[in-house]
Amino acid sequence: MKAVLCKSYGPPENLVMEEVPDLEPGDKEAVVEVYAASLNFPDGLQIQGKYQFQPPMPFTPGSEVGGIIRKIGPGFEGFEVGDRVMAIPGIGGLAEQVLVKADSVHRIPDNMDFKTAAGFAMVYTTSYHALKQRARLQPGETLLVLGASGGVGITAVELGKVMGAKVIAAASTDEKLAFIDEHCKPDHLLNYGDGELKDKVKALTGDRGADVIYDPVGGDLFDQSCRCINWNGRLLVVGFTSGRIPEYKANLALLKGSSMVGVFLGRFRKEEPAEYEKNFDELLSMYEAGKLHPVVTQTYPSEQFVEAFNVFTQRRAMGKVTVEFKSE
Numbered sequence: 001m002k003a004v005l006c007k008s009y010g011p012p013e014n015l016v017m018e019e020v021p022d023l024e025p026g027d028k029e030a031v032v033e034v035y036a037a038s039l040n041f042p043d044g045l046q047i048q049g050k051y052q053f054q055p056p057m058p059f060t061p062g063s064e065v066g067g068i069i070r071k072i073g074p075g076f077e078g079f080e081v082g083d084r085v086m087a088i089p090g091i092g093g094l095a096e097q098v099l100v101k102a103d104s105v106h107r108i109p110d111n112m113d114f115k116t117a118a119g120f121a122m123v124y125t126t127s128y129h130a131l132k133q134r135a136r137l138q139p140g141e142t143l144l145v146l147g148a149s150g151g152v153g154i155t156a157v158e159l160g161k162v163m164g165a166k167v168i169a170a171a172s173t174d175e176k177l178a179f180i181d182e183h184c185k186p187d188h189l190l191n192y193g194d195g196e197l198k199d200k201v202k203a204l205t206g207d208r209g210a211d212v213i214y215d216p217v218g219g220d221l222f223d224q225s226c227r228c229i230n231w232n233g234r235l236l237v238v239g240f241t242s243g244r245i246p247e248y249k250a251n252l253a254l255l256k257g258s259s260m261v262g263v264f265l266g267r268f269r270k271e272e273p274a275e276y277e278k279n280f281d282e283l284l285s286m287y288e289a290g291k292l293h294p295v296v297t298q299t300y301p302s303e304q305f306v307e308a309f310n311v312f313t314q315r316r317a318m319g320k321v322t323v324e325f326k327s328e
Contacts, residue, residue, distance in 0.1 A: 002325075003095035004305050007058045009049035012309035015061075017302070023097045025073030032067040032085060032100050035114035035326045036299070037093040040064070040122055040151060041216075041241055044312045046091075055091050062093025062323075066108065066117030076102050084108050086117035093118075094305060096325050103273070106280060109288050114328055115296045119151070119320030122265065124283050124292070125276070126238065127156040127214070130263040131163060132279065135212040135234045139164030142230070144201060144210035147217045147241060148186070149176035149318045154295055156214045157184045162291050165212070168204055170197065179318050183295050197221060201228040209233060209256075222246040226256075233258040241315075295319035 003020045023031045043061050045051040069083045079085070079102065087105045092098040108117040131137040143160040147153040148169035157180060160167040169186035171177050172193040181189055190200050201210055209230040215222055219242030225235055226249060237260060240246075248260045269276045286292045297319035300308040304323075311321050 001096040002302065003060045003092075004062070004302075005058045006047045006061055009047065012044070012047065012306045012313065015047065015305065015309070017305065020095075023071075023099055025071050025076065025099060027073055028075040028101060029073045029099050030069050030076045030079065030102070030105070031071040032065060032087055032089075032098050032105075033070045033326070034065045034067045034093065034096055034098055035328060036067070036118040036322045036324050037062045037065045037095075038119040038122070039308055039312065039321045039323065041239065041312055041317075044309055047309070053090075060092045060095050060098075062095070062098075063090055064088045064118055064122050065093040065098055066114035066120075067098075067326075069105075070097070078102055079105060079107075084114075084117075086121050088121050094302075094323060096302075106284070109284065112287065115299055115322045115324065116294045118322050119296050120283075120287075120294055121280075123151045123155045123320065124159070124294075125269075125279055126152050126263065126265045127159050128279050128283055129265055129268050129276075130214060130236050130238060131156065131159055131212070133268070133275065134261045134263050135214075135236055137163050137165055137212050140166065141211035142166045142168065142205055142208075143212045143214065144168045144170060144190075144225070144228075145186075145214045146170050146192075146197075146221050146225070147215075148180050150216065150241070151317060151320050152216050152238060153214070154180060154184060154319060157186050158292060160214075161186065162286065168201065168210065170201075176318060179297075183293065183319070192221065192224075195220070198224040198228040205230070212236065214238060216241055218242045218246050219244040220246075226252045226258075229256055229258045231257050235260045236263050237261065238263045296322055298322070299324055 143165040170190040216238040218240035
């Protein structure tokens with residue numbers, strides 16, 4: 001089979017695609033034939049050696065896939081060969097085959113294609129966990145989403161609307177805002193490319209600020225968010241795509257009565273597996289009911305994996321980016 005390999009840390013251009021032996025499932029494992037793999041911002045960090053979890057060299061990047069179960073090992077229960085699934089293997093997704101554990105696999109609805117399946121699990125479960133468990137978002141509250149055109153950002157906008165919030169979708173360019181408006185129809189659009197996030201949020205909220213701020217960006221936007229959050233507000237720390245990990249000023253938390261709340265899907269999945277699975281079931285039910293409309297905007301053939309990664313390195317990601325290994 002063909003697989004993308006990381007043999008040395010660095011930019012996407014360091015990656016290579018090679019023929020490697022076909023996979024055989026071990027105990028409690030299955031082999032999924034990959035139709036599509038989704039890329040996420042952490043995948044780009046991992047190939048540079050900058051992520052908190054680094055597999056031994058050489059490794060195949062790619063944290064989530066959509067495909068069909070082809071082989072099942074002893075003790076792998078709940079699925080059959082031929083099942084259409086989405087999976088979060090963590091690594092190994094950018095290949096024609098990937099090994100998965102049963103707790104990382106979910107059957108996909110009949111009306112969901114493999115590209116959508118590949119890009120569904122991580123972004124939706126991250127945003128739903130953030131808004132449901134961490135922020136406890138309530139109907140009528142104001143939700144500000146930063147980086148709203150990205151993979152997790154656009155799902156936060158979408159879920160915020162489903163959950164009854166008043167949503168301000170914020171991004172750095174008018175092009176990104178037009179993309180968000182086309183797919184999600186938030187209550188307000190906000191361009192922070194001029195550096196005026198704080199004042200614009202206050203103007204939209206009658207000087208109160210946002211009740212919940214969803215921040216996958218960090219850096220200067222985090223700093224401004226601390227100053228445009230409402231009393232009892234919750235500032236969700238989702239990631240740091242800006243590259244700078246900011247510091248939280250304790251005096252601002254005191255003055256605002258606000259909280260900084262961490263969002264780490266991997267730890268939530270480990271510590272509270274029952275709640276994680278409940279979230280997943282609810283998300284799939286929303287999809288089947290037509291309440292969620294995942295956006296896959298860029299799909300690359302497998303041989304163009306470098307171009308797919310560079311969508312992130314060049315900060316051009318809008319919606320989900322997938323790499324296709326086999327056509328449906």
